[in-house]
Structures are given as structure tokens and as C-alpha cells.
Amino acid sequence: MASPTEYDSIHRYYDRSFDQKNSLEEKRESIDRALFLARDLEADSILGKLMYKKSSLLFQAGDYDSLVAHHDSFLTLQSQVDGPKLKASQYYLMGYYYDQVRSDYSKAFENYSAAKSQFELAKDSSWTGKCLLLMGVIQKNQNDFFGSKETVTEALQFFKEPKDNNDMVQCYGLLATNHRKLLNFEDAIFYYAEAIKNSGSMEDRIAFENNLAATYIDDGRYEEAIVILEKIMGNTALDSTPVVYARVLDNLSYAQWLLEKKDVDASFQKALQIRKEKHDIRGQIASYTHLGEYFMEKRPHVSRAYLDTVIQLAQKIKVPRAETDALKFLMQISPENVKLRDRYIFLTDSLDAKETMVKTQFAKYKYDDKLKQESILRLEKENAEQALSAAEERSKKIMSYLGSIVLFLGLSFAIYFFGQRTKRLKERNKLAKLEATLETEADMSRRLHDDFGAGLNQTMLMVQGDMDRSKILDRLDGLYSQSRNFSREVNEVSTGGRFKDEFLEMLRFRTPNEANLFVTGVKDIDWGEMPPLSQKVLFKAIQELMINMGKHSKANMVTIGFKHTGKTMVVKYYDNGVGASKEELNAKNGLRNTEKRIQAIGGTVIFDSDKGEGFTAHIMIPF
CATH class of the missing domain: 1.25.40.10 (Tetratricopeptide repeat domain)
Structure with missing residues (x-):
């Protein structure tokens, strides 16, 4: 669990990794430092942000090997990534x-x-x-x-x-x-x-129009293709995109030759030259293929040279489909060439096998993804069914809630418990202990009467008034929770070896969902050596502070530090809640009881607070 100071450091280094004034190397150092400080965090929202930011910086730096290794770490820790x-x-x-x-x-x-x-x-x-x-x-x-x-x-x-x-x-x-x-x-x-x-986008529109014309060519609708391509050729936007211009010119020349057998050699060559100058290899393959087809009948040897170039370029950039297109034309020029036929059969078989494998692989990925989605939906359905089942069970629990009344009667004996406890502590400080016990008893009586008694009376009126059954059940459920929480406050405290675990569990239980609790020094204390009476007083004192914080302070951060010095345990408590004035502090019965308990065993406590400035308690207990 990180301390508030460590959290501040983590966020500071994280913010530095975004600062445009810093170099890429400085940003990487900042994010590495933040990740180091966050190494012990579990399921914290900042962890995922840190992991992703590092990936982004590694990608920007071109450090791809480290990126892949970091991604493996991300996969290992992804259960801790929030969201x-x-x-x-x-x-x-x-x-x-x-x-x-x-x-x-x-x-x-x-x-x-x-x-x-x-x-x-x-x-x-x-x-x-x-x-x-x-x-x-x-x-x-x-x-x-x-x-x-x-x-x-x-x-x-x-x-x-x-x-x-x-x-x-x-x-x-x-x-x-x-x-x-x-x-x-x-x-x-x-x-x-x-x-x-x-x-x-004008650029995208031209590309789509060119592809539409190519579709008309494939479908044998050459006149419609020519109309579109000539319109594109008149667009001044082509002046700044020579690669696109060459593509449109090549397609236009091809459509005109197919329709009218026009002499378009010069246009083909112009498009090819542009593609060479711009190092557009795929475009060159298209040009050489069209030229090979164009010269097939009138100059077969020229056609063969163009098609051989297609094969060389296709092999260079690993586009076997273009090579098969060239081989089909070459087999028409040289039907007796067995090597061409064998090469064509080999390539088509390889392509068919590869495409089948690719389709299967893609289908598997999508199927696996579908299974994951179905698993999530199934889990959501199960949760909904469980919620429905729980709602149905609530109607059956009305009899069990009657047991809460018995529990209420049992809690009345808590006053007797504190009376007996007073006798055991008499020898230490009779007067202080008696005052603390009496005030505790009075406080418990008030709470039993005002909170639980009033709630029970209201519930009885609801029953007599024949109100909605679900509302009565909700009310009984609230009374049950209230009595259970009250029982936790007054129960005897375990001492000795079990004290530490029970004490930490109480802290977790009393911490509201909206607050963060930071505890330091717990591991440095030999809790088994602490006197049982000191353990009980410490437990009750800190419990009272946590209850007071949960009810009144609206705090979102609580810190508790423990330190063993000689024969004294020093406890420093702080929350950043709304605080209280001196008059309000003096009026709080719970704090007065806490002070008297600590003084009864020879300890001291100092409360410090002002409106809007949080609450602090400095406690010293005999060890």
C-alpha cells in the first residue's frame, strides 16, 4: 500500500511523461520512475495508465524489442489494470x-x-x-x-x-x-x-471514382469507365498527386485500348515513367502487366519482356498473385513452355493453401472472441439470476429478522458487561474508570433508545399500518445491520496473538468506501508484547476515532502511524475531513470517553482540529 507521499510522487512523474518541454528520453525516465514507485500497487487505476504510457513512449522511440517485452509484462499484470x-x-x-x-x-x-x-x-x-x-x-x-x-x-x-x-x-x-x-x-x-x-475528402473521392471505373472495366463496361476516368483527368487536384495521376492515366489508357484498340503505348509509357520516378512498385507491376497484355498479339517478344519484369517485381515485394497474372499471359504466348505451366500450378496451389489457412486462422480469432463475449454475457445473466434469487429470499427472512429483537435484548446486557469491566480496572484509576464507564453506559443507553428503539417502534407502526411488505423488510434489514454494527462496537476485544489481525480488520471495516486509509509502522511493532489492557484501550480508542470520522468528517483520506519508543506506544491519527471547533470537540461524548479510557491506564491523548482543517489525535499508551 503506497503512502500519500508516494502517490503524489507517482502522479508527478506521470505528469512529467506528458510534458512537451521534456525530451523523449526524459519522458521515458519519468514513466520508469513512476512505475518503480507503483510496483506494489494492486488493482489501482493509475497502474494501467502508467503501463500504457510506457508502451506509447517505447513505440515513439522505435524501441520495438522493449515494446514487445513490456507488452508481455502488461499481459501478466492486466488483472490489476483498472478498466x-x-x-x-x-x-x-x-x-x-x-x-x-x-x-x-x-x-x-x-x-x-x-x-x-x-x-x-x-x-x-x-x-x-x-x-x-x-x-x-x-x-x-x-x-x-x-x-x-x-x-x-x-x-x-x-x-x-x-x-x-x-x-x-x-x-x-x-x-x-x-x-x-x-x-x-x-x-x-x-x-x-x-x-x-x-x-x-477530395483525395478519397478521386480514389473511389478510379476504383469504380476499374470495376466497370472488369465488368466489360468500358464506355462508362472512360467517362469517369476522363472526368477525373480534368480535376486539377491531380496536379499535386502524380502517383494518383499515373494510376488514372494507366486505367484510362487500358479502357480505351479494350474498347477501341487505340494506340495507347505512349500513355502507358507515361504512366510507367511516373511510377518509376515515384518508386511506386505496385503501380509499376500494373503498368507492366497492361503493357504485356497490350503487346501480346502484335509484338510477343516485347510482351514477354514486360511480363518477365512483372514476375521479378512481384517476387521482390512478395506479391505472388501478380506473378500468377503474368504467368497466365506468358502461357498464352508460349503454350509449350512446361516450366511456366508448372510454376503457375505451384503458385496457385500455394496461394489456395495459404488463403485457406488464413481464412481458418481469422475465423478462429473471431470465434474465440465470440466465446469471450458469450462468457461475459453468461456471467451477467448469472449475476442477474442471483440478484433475483436474493430478492425472493428476502421475503423468507422475515422470521429470521425477528431474532434481531432477541439480539437487541442481549445488547442490553452490554451495560452489565461494562460494569464488570469497571470493577476489574478499579485498582488502576477508580474515579477515572468509573466516570468513563458511566458515560459509556449513558451513551449506549441513548443510542439503544434513540436509534434502535425508535427504529423498532417505527417498524411496528408500519406493520400496524398495513404498509407495503417490501418496505417493512427493508426497514427490518436496516435494523439488523444497525444492531450488528452496534454489536461489533461493544464486543470484547481479542488480545495476545490475535489482536493485530482483529485490529486491522476493524480498521478496514470502519473505513468508508469513499475514503483511502494509509497505515504505517504496523510491521515494526511486536504486538504480542503489548499488555492486554493497553491493547483493549488502543482498540476502543481508534475504533471511536474511525466511527466519528465515518459519521461526521466526510474525509477522503485517513492516515494512522504507529511507533514503539521505550515503554510507550505513540499513535498519530489524521483525517482531512471537515474538522470541528473547540466547542464541538468538548461536546462529543465519544471523544471524552476515549480520553478517560486512555488516562485510566496512564496514557495521554491530545485532540487538535479547526473547522475545515481536518482532525488530528496524538495518543501515547503504556507498552
Whole structure:
């Protein structure tokens, strides 16, 4: 458990890792220092933030080996990371790394899938859809067009806000490409039209229009393709994008040749030259393929040279599909060439096997993700059923709640208990002990009468008034909890070897949910050597302070420090609540009782507080 000072240090170093005035190396040093200080934290919201920030800085620095190793640590500690949003961000970062840096489609898909699940748990629909879109892109690039189509269709369901428009447009474009590859030309044309209509970017619109024209070419509708491509060629935006210009020019030349057998050699060569200058290898493959097809009949040897270049480039950047396209044309030029045929068969078989493996792998990732989602839904259903069952059980507990009345009668004997306790302490300080006991008894009597008695009387009136049964049960449940808490206050304190555990359990029990408790020095005390009477007085005194804090202070931080000095135990208590004036302190019976108990065994206590400045107690007890 970190102390308040350590928490402040952790947050200070964390904030430094964002400061733009610091260098990247200084930011990394700050986040490493924050993680070191947070090494003992468990299930704390700051831990996940620290882990993700370090991943982000490692990625920015290009320290990818350390990034992968750190991610392994994240997976080990992810049960301690608070909230699915941070887990989602971490998985998304790793998906991006494997996608854009390593080109490892398998791990990229796996991490995007994990990120999607976490974003869905966080109810972030935009990022859920974005992850699905990227998964669909990977599937398309690996020729899993059916799988990609299903994934992107699912992604569209999550894009509901105006800010999601660009992602939605990309989904339309990707769906169109998938349908085009599956030869569903009408569907491809529809989705390209949707992408063009909704696109807010001129560059994207030109790309979609060019792809729409390519779809018309694939479908043999050359005139429609030429109309679109000539319109694009008149767009001045192409002047600043030579790669796009070359793509449009190459497609236009190809459509004109297919439609009219025009002499388009010069246009093909112009597009190819631009692509060479811009080092657009995929574009060069397209140009050389079109030139190979263009010269097949009139100059086969020239065609063969172009197609051989396609094969060389395809092997260089590992695009076997382009190589098979070139081999199909070469087999038409040289049908007797057995080597070409064997190479073509080998490549197609390999591609088919790889695509089958990829589809299976992607399907498994999605199936595993579905199982995780179903497991979460099943758990939620079980929790709901348990809650319903608990509600039904409440109606059966009315008889057991009657036992609380018996407990109430038993609590009356607590006064007698404190009377006997007074006798045992007489020899130490008769007068002080008697005053403390009498005030304690009076306080208990007041609380029994005012709190529990009034509540019981109100419940009886509710029964006589024939009020709603569920409200009566709720009231009885509250009385039961009240009596149980009262019993914990007055029960005998365990001493000796069991004291430490019971004392710490009391502290945890008395700490409100909205408050943070910091305890120091517990491990340095030999609690077994502390006199039993001192143990009991310490327990009751700190319990009274915790009860007072929980009821009145509205504190969100409590610190208690213990120190054994010679024959004295020193206890320093502080909370940052609303505090109290001197008059209010003197009027509190519980604090007066606490002071008298401590004085009765030869100890001292000093209370210090002002309105709005918290509450402090300095206690010294014989050890």
C-alpha cells in the first residue's frame, strides 16, 4: 500500500511523461520512475495508465524489442489494470505495431480483435468499429474477401456519430473492393457510389471514382469507365498527386485500348515513367502487366519482356498473385513452355493453401472472441439470476429478522458487561474508570433508545399500518445491520496473538468506501508484547476515532502511524475531513470517553482540529 507521499510522487512523474518541454528520453525516465514507485500497487487505476504510457513512449522511440517485452509484462499484470479502456488502448497499439511496422498480419489481427472486445466492454462504439475496420482491411489484403465483407459489415453497425463518417466511408470502399474481387460487380458499384457520395475528402473521392471505373472495366463496361476516368483527368487536384495521376492515366489508357484498340503505348509509357520516378512498385507491376497484355498479339517478344519484369517485381515485394497474372499471359504466348505451366500450378496451389489457412486462422480469432463475449454475457445473466434469487429470499427472512429483537435484548446486557469491566480496572484509576464507564453506559443507553428503539417502534407502526411488505423488510434489514454494527462496537476485544489481525480488520471495516486509509509502522511493532489492557484501550480508542470520522468528517483520506519508543506506544491519527471547533470537540461524548479510557491506564491523548482543517489525535499508551 503506497503512502500519500508516494502517490503524489507517482502522479508527478506521470505528469512529467506528458510534458512537451521534456525530451523523449526524459519522458521515458519519468514513466520508469513512476512505475518503480507503483510496483506494489494492486488493482489501482493509475497502474494501467502508467503501463500504457510506457508502451506509447517505447513505440515513439522505435524501441520495438522493449515494446514487445513490456507488452508481455502488461499481459501478466492486466488483472490489476483498472478498466477495459486502457486494456483496449494497449491492444490497439500492439495491433498497429504488428500491422504497420512488422507487417505481421496474424498478430495484428489478433491484437485488433482483443482491442475490439475491450472497447466493446467499455461501450465505445466508435473504436469498436474502427478495430473491426482494420481487421477487415487485413482480411482483404490476405485475399479473405468473404471474411472481410462480414467483418466490415459488422463494423458499420458501430458507426453512429457524425465523427465516424470517415470510417464509415472507408467501410463502403472496402466492401466495394471485396465485392469486386468476388466478381459481384453490381454490389461493388453500389458501395463505391455510397463511398463517393459520403466522402468529405477530395483525395478519397478521386480514389473511389478510379476504383469504380476499374470495376466497370472488369465488368466489360468500358464506355462508362472512360467517362469517369476522363472526368477525373480534368480535376486539377491531380496536379499535386502524380502517383494518383499515373494510376488514372494507366486505367484510362487500358479502357480505351479494350474498347477501341487505340494506340495507347505512349500513355502507358507515361504512366510507367511516373511510377518509376515515384518508386511506386505496385503501380509499376500494373503498368507492366497492361503493357504485356497490350503487346501480346502484335509484338510477343516485347510482351514477354514486360511480363518477365512483372514476375521479378512481384517476387521482390512478395506479391505472388501478380506473378500468377503474368504467368497466365506468358502461357498464352508460349503454350509449350512446361516450366511456366508448372510454376503457375505451384503458385496457385500455394496461394489456395495459404488463403485457406488464413481464412481458418481469422475465423478462429473471431470465434474465440465470440466465446469471450458469450462468457461475459453468461456471467451477467448469472449475476442477474442471483440478484433475483436474493430478492425472493428476502421475503423468507422475515422470521429470521425477528431474532434481531432477541439480539437487541442481549445488547442490553452490554451495560452489565461494562460494569464488570469497571470493577476489574478499579485498582488502576477508580474515579477515572468509573466516570468513563458511566458515560459509556449513558451513551449506549441513548443510542439503544434513540436509534434502535425508535427504529423498532417505527417498524411496528408500519406493520400496524398495513404498509407495503417490501418496505417493512427493508426497514427490518436496516435494523439488523444497525444492531450488528452496534454489536461489533461493544464486543470484547481479542488480545495476545490475535489482536493485530482483529485490529486491522476493524480498521478496514470502519473505513468508508469513499475514503483511502494509509497505515504505517504496523510491521515494526511486536504486538504480542503489548499488555492486554493497553491493547483493549488502543482498540476502543481508534475504533471511536474511525466511527466519528465515518459519521461526521466526510474525509477522503485517513492516515494512522504507529511507533514503539521505550515503554510507550505513540499513535498519530489524521483525517482531512471537515474538522470541528473547540466547542464541538468538548461536546462529543465519544471523544471524552476515549480520553478517560486512555488516562485510566496512564496514557495521554491530545485532540487538535479547526473547522475545515481536518482532525488530528496524538495518543501515547503504556507498552
